[in-house]
Amino acid sequence: xxxxxxxxxxxxxxxxxxxxxxxxxxxxxxxxxxxxxxxxxxxxxxxxxxxxxxxxxxxxxxxxxxxxxxxxxxxxxxxxxxxxxxxxxxxxxxxxxxxxxxxxxxxxxxxxxxxxxxxxxxxxxxxxxxxxxxxxxxxxxxxxxxxxxxxxxxxxxxxxxxxxxxxxxxxxxxxxxxxxxxxxxxxxxxxxxxxxxxxxxxxxxxxxxxxxxxxxxxxxxxxxxxxxxxxxxxxxxxxxxxxxxxxxxxxxxxxxxxxxxxxxxxxxxxxxxxxxxxxxxxxxxxxxxxxxxxxx
Numbered sequence: 001x002x003x004x005x006x007x008x009x010x011x012x013x014x015x016x017x018x019x020x021x022x023x024x025x026x027x028x029x030x031x032x033x034x035x036x037x038x039x040x041x042x043x044x045x046x047x048x049x050x051x052x053x054x055x056x057x058x059x060x061x062x063x064x065x066x067x068x069x070x071x072x073x074x075x076x077x078x079x080x081x082x083x084x085x086x087x088x089x090x091x092x093x094x095x096x097x098x099x100x101x102x103x104x105x106x107x108x109x110x111x112x113x114x115x116x117x118x119x120x121x122x123x124x125x126x127x128x129x130x131x132x133x134x135x136x137x138x139x140x141x142x143x144x145x146x147x148x149x150x151x152x153x154x155x156x157x158x159x160x161x162x163x164x165x166x167x168x169x170x171x172x173x174x175x176x177x178x179x180x181x182x183x184x185x186x187x188x189x190x191x192x193x194x195x196x197x198x199x200x201x202x203x204x205x206x207x208x209x210x211x212x213x214x215x216x217x218x219x220x221x222x223x224x225x226x227x228x229x230x231x232x233x234x235x236x237x238x239x240x241x242x243x244x245x246x247x248x249x250x251x252x253x254x255x256x257x258x259x260x261x262x263x264x265x266x267x268x269x270x271x272x273x274x275x276x277x278x279x280x281x282x283x284x285x286x287x288x289x290x291x292x293x294x295x296x
Contacts, residue, residue, distance in 0.1 A: 028058045028133045035126065036112065044110070050089040051081065053116050058130040060107040060137065063096040064145060071103035071282050072148040075193070076134045079108070080158025080253075083115040083123055090255040091157040091195075098256055098269045099155075103282060105145055109134050111163070123200060125173050128166040132187035135167070140185045151281055153191040153211075158224060158253065161197025165231060168192040168211055169204035191281060193272060194231070196224040196252055202231045212241040214275045216268055218250030243275050 032040035039056035046052055064070070077099070079091040086092065088108070096106030111130035112121040121127065135152060142149040156164035168189050189211055196217040204210065213235055217228040225246060235242040247254070247264055257266035276282050 024062045026060050026062065026137070028060065028130065028137055033058050033112065033126075033130065033133075035121075047085070050087070052086040052088045052110060053084065053113060055086065055110050055112055055116075058112060058133065059110045060134055061093070061096075061110075062145070063093070063100055063106045063108070065100045065103045065105045067146075069103045070105060070146055072146060072284055073104045073151045073276070073281050074138055074142070074145070074147040074153070075099050075104050075106050076131065076138060076152070076154045076189075077106050077108045078111070078131060078154065078156035078160030078163050080156070080160045080196075080198075081113075083113050083127065083159045085113065085116070086110060087157070087253075087255075090258065091160065094256050094258070095155065095157070095269075102273050102276070104276075105147055107134065107138055109160075123162065124166060128163050128173065131163045131167050132172065133182070135187045135189055136182045136185040140182050148285060150285060151190055153193060153281070154189040155193035155195070156197060157195045157255070159198050161194040161224070161228075162200040164189075164192050164194050165197055165201030165204060165227075168213070169207055169231065169235075170201055171206050191276075191279065194228060196221055196254070197227055197231070198224055199227040202227040202234075204231060204234055207234045207238045207240065210235060210238070210240050212279055214243050214272055216245040216247070216271070218252060218254060219246045219248055220250055221252045224252060241279070245271055 036056045042054060042056050044052050045054040077092055077095050079086045079088050081087045092108040096108050099106045109131060112126045113119055114121045114123045114127055138152055139149045154164050154168060191212045193214045215228045215232050217225040219225060232242050232244040245268060254260055254265045256269055
């Protein structure tokens with residue numbers, strides 16, 4: 001009898017999860033991204049339900065913070081995947097849900113992949129411009145989502161971290177194709193989060209205009225610890241507020257703490273929450289623009 005009741009409860013729970021509506025998805029260019037208009041209707045490829053490729057229509061998946069504790073901050077989340085695929089669940093949706101818990105509305109970006117099979121896209125132009133378009137789109141639609149247009153950050157993992165640096169710490173490349181009203185909105189993020197970022201974009205070429213930064217990487221990550229450290233040193237030397245966490249005995253791709261057994265890695269999102277709170281990003285501005293960690 002107990003077994004039957006347990007089975008019934010499990011089936012009902014699974015049914016309830018299945019009935020939950022999918023988060024809304026918005027196209028960044030309704031008529032197709034510049035240079036991708038002819039391929040915008042191609043289906044994305046999904047491997048194991050978690051890895052995405054063949055992206056030709058850049059989009060945002062929107063995860064709104066619960067209205068009971070939403071604070072008006074927003075984050076565009078940029079998954080990694082070596083510019084060959086998108087680690088959409090572990091470095092996208094799970095990161096977004098963590099941000100929701102602290103009242104931040106998250107927008108998970110699907111961007112064009114320069115190293116996907118048969119791709120003609122570039123990282124510095126197409127993929128980086130997808131992220132710029134995402135920031136512009138969120139800022140232009142801030143009122144619809146209860147977002148403060150002056151508290152919009154970008155958060156990238158690995159290859160996504162490269163895009164964050166290219167957008168936040170480097171000059172904007174010249175856009176191609178027809179421009180619209182959203183292109184007139186600023187693409188500069190108000191703060192940046194780089195998690196084991198790749199080397200593109202470092203050394204930064206416009207670091208003096210960079211927004212406050214949070215960086216994290218593993219000390220044994222031969223690919224992505226050096227650029228995280230180098231960018232941190234650049235930012236500090238330029239007087240930009242920055243915080244860096246290097247985790248002992250840790251390699252690449254620790255996601256949001258679900259990989260590996262190190263307690264410190266499970267808690268690195270808490271350090272990000274602390275940094276966001278210390279910088280004033282998690283409270284309404286009330287006329288005050290956050291400028292990194294306040295002076296004592």
